[in-house]
Amino acid sequence: MSTIALLAIAAGGIGLLLLLIIRFKVHAFLALLIVSVLVGLAAGLPLATIPATEDQPEQLGIIPAIVAGMGGTLGTVAILVALGAMLGKIIELSGGAESLAGRFTKILGPKRIAGALTAAALVxxxxxxxxxxxxxLVPIIYGFAKLAGVNPVKFGLPIAGIMLAVHVSIPPHPGIVGGAALLGADLGWITLIGLAVAVPLGVLSHFVSKWLNRRDFPMLAATAEAFRSFGAERDDLGGRGGGNGGGGAGGSSRGLTPTGATSVLTKTEAPPSAGMIVGLILTPLVMIGLGTVGATLLPAGDPVRDVLGFIGSPIFALLVTVLLAGYLLGTRRGWSAAHLAEVSESALGPAAVVILVTGAGGAFAKILTESGIGTALSESLLATGLPLLVLAFLVSLALRAAQGSATVAILTTSGLLAASVAEGGYTPLQIALLALAIAFGALGLSHVNDSGFWVVTRYLGLSVRDGLRSWTILTTVLGLAGFLLVSVAWGIVSAIGA
Structure with missing residues (x-):
C-alpha cells in the first residue's frame, strides 16, 4: 500500500477515534477496539496470521495483533496499576495522605505547594x-488538592509533565538507553545534559500547567466521586479495628464489606506520621534505585547485579511496599486481616477501568505498527532533506503521534537514523544531543493512543477533550522546549568544535 494511503488511514483512524469518544460518547475501551479493527481492515492486515517464510516475516492478523498489543501492554501495566492502587488506597484510608499533605502545607505554605511537588517529582x-x-504520587496529589480545596489536576498536571520528560530523556529509562545503544551515544553525556535540560523543563511544566489551569476542568463523574470520598472513606473503611472489627472507643462509622453491604465500624485510629508515609513512598524508589546502580556499575552476568536487578524491579518493589504498608498502616494499627483485604479489594474497581483502557491503547498502537503506518511516516520525513537534528526530533514526534509509545518512537527513530549518525562524523557530544533530540520528540503529542494519556487523564478526572486541551498541549510544549534547549547546546558544541 502506498505511503499516502497509509497516512490517510492513520489520520482517518485517529479522527474516527476522537469522534467516537468526544461526539458519540462511546467508552474509550470500546472505541479503541472498534477503531483498531477498522484501521487494520483498511490497511490490509490479514484476517488471520500469515506464518513466516524465507522471504517474509510473520504478519499478524487483525485480532491476533490486537491481542498481542493488549497483552504486551498489560503484562506490566496491569500489575503496576493494581499494586499502585492498593498502596494508594491503604495510604489514603489510613489517613496517611492527608497527614503528609498537612505537614508539607505547614512547612511550605500554600503558595509554594505546586512548585515543591513538581521539583520533588523531577527527582x-x-x-x-x-x-x-x-x-x-496520586494519593499525595489528592491529599494536597483536598486540603487546598482545588481540582487535583492543579497539582497533578505539572507533576505528570515533568515525570514524563524525565522518563524519556534520562537513563536508566528504557527508551533513551536503547536509543543510545543504537546510536553509539555516551550515556554519561546524555545523563548530564538530560538533567541540565530537565531542570528548566520542571519550571516550565509548573508555569505552563498553571496557565492551562486558568480554566476549570470538570472532573469525570467516577473520578469526582472517588475524589469526593477521598479522606471521608477513612471514616468508613479505615476505621475498622482488630479482631472482628469491633472494640475500642472513638465512635462508630459505616464501612463497605467485600460484598458491598454496609457494616458498623467502631474504632478510629489516629493517622500515621508523615515520616512513615514518606518512608513508604521512598521504599520502592530506593529499591528501584539499587537495581539501577547495579545495572550501571556491575557487568552483565555478575550475581550481585542479578540480585539487585530482582530487588529493584518495579513490580517486586511495589509488592514489597504494599506488604509493608499493609502491616505498618493496617495490621500494626489494629486492622484485621479481613479488613485489610477489604481495603485492598476496594482499590481494584477504579483500577480496572484504567487497566482496560490502557490495554486497548496498546492494542491500537500495535495495529498502527503492524500496518506499516509508522514506517510510512518516518520515511516521508526522511525524504525531506532537513538537518539531521531536526529530522531526529520530527521523526520521533511523528512516530509518537502515530503509535503512542514514547519508547517505541525513540527506538525506531534511533534505528532509522543510526547509519546516518555513524557516517556523519559527529563527536560524542553531538551524538548525545541527537539522542536527546529524539527523546524530546517522543515527549510531545501524547494523545489517545498513548497509555500514559489514559493513566493521567483518568486519575486526574479529565475527559478526552480536556485531556487533549491540557495534557497533550503540556507534553508538546515540554517536548518543543526540550528540543530548543538541545538545539542551543548543539549550536554551542558545533561552534567550539567539541
Whole structure:
C-alpha cells in the first residue's frame, strides 16, 4: 500500500477515534477496539496470521495483533496499576495522605505547594518508570488538592509533565538507553545534559500547567466521586479495628464489606506520621534505585547485579511496599486481616477501568505498527532533506503521534537514523544531543493512543477533550522546549568544535 494511503488511514483512524469518544460518547475501551479493527481492515492486515517464510516475516492478523498489543501492554501495566492502587488506597484510608499533605502545607505554605511537588517529582522520576511514579504520587496529589480545596489536576498536571520528560530523556529509562545503544551515544553525556535540560523543563511544566489551569476542568463523574470520598472513606473503611472489627472507643462509622453491604465500624485510629508515609513512598524508589546502580556499575552476568536487578524491579518493589504498608498502616494499627483485604479489594474497581483502557491503547498502537503506518511516516520525513537534528526530533514526534509509545518512537527513530549518525562524523557530544533530540520528540503529542494519556487523564478526572486541551498541549510544549534547549547546546558544541 502506498505511503499516502497509509497516512490517510492513520489520520482517518485517529479522527474516527476522537469522534467516537468526544461526539458519540462511546467508552474509550470500546472505541479503541472498534477503531483498531477498522484501521487494520483498511490497511490490509490479514484476517488471520500469515506464518513466516524465507522471504517474509510473520504478519499478524487483525485480532491476533490486537491481542498481542493488549497483552504486551498489560503484562506490566496491569500489575503496576493494581499494586499502585492498593498502596494508594491503604495510604489514603489510613489517613496517611492527608497527614503528609498537612505537614508539607505547614512547612511550605500554600503558595509554594505546586512548585515543591513538581521539583520533588523531577527527582523521584529519575529511577522510577513514569506510570509507577505517578500512580504512587496520586494519593499525595489528592491529599494536597483536598486540603487546598482545588481540582487535583492543579497539582497533578505539572507533576505528570515533568515525570514524563524525565522518563524519556534520562537513563536508566528504557527508551533513551536503547536509543543510545543504537546510536553509539555516551550515556554519561546524555545523563548530564538530560538533567541540565530537565531542570528548566520542571519550571516550565509548573508555569505552563498553571496557565492551562486558568480554566476549570470538570472532573469525570467516577473520578469526582472517588475524589469526593477521598479522606471521608477513612471514616468508613479505615476505621475498622482488630479482631472482628469491633472494640475500642472513638465512635462508630459505616464501612463497605467485600460484598458491598454496609457494616458498623467502631474504632478510629489516629493517622500515621508523615515520616512513615514518606518512608513508604521512598521504599520502592530506593529499591528501584539499587537495581539501577547495579545495572550501571556491575557487568552483565555478575550475581550481585542479578540480585539487585530482582530487588529493584518495579513490580517486586511495589509488592514489597504494599506488604509493608499493609502491616505498618493496617495490621500494626489494629486492622484485621479481613479488613485489610477489604481495603485492598476496594482499590481494584477504579483500577480496572484504567487497566482496560490502557490495554486497548496498546492494542491500537500495535495495529498502527503492524500496518506499516509508522514506517510510512518516518520515511516521508526522511525524504525531506532537513538537518539531521531536526529530522531526529520530527521523526520521533511523528512516530509518537502515530503509535503512542514514547519508547517505541525513540527506538525506531534511533534505528532509522543510526547509519546516518555513524557516517556523519559527529563527536560524542553531538551524538548525545541527537539522542536527546529524539527523546524530546517522543515527549510531545501524547494523545489517545498513548497509555500514559489514559493513566493521567483518568486519575486526574479529565475527559478526552480536556485531556487533549491540557495534557497533550503540556507534553508538546515540554517536548518543543526540550528540543530548543538541545538545539542551543548543539549550536554551542558545533561552534567550539567539541
Amino acid at each position: 523521584l522520576a529519575i529511577p522510577v518508570f513514569f506510570d509507577v511514579g505517578f500512580i504512587v
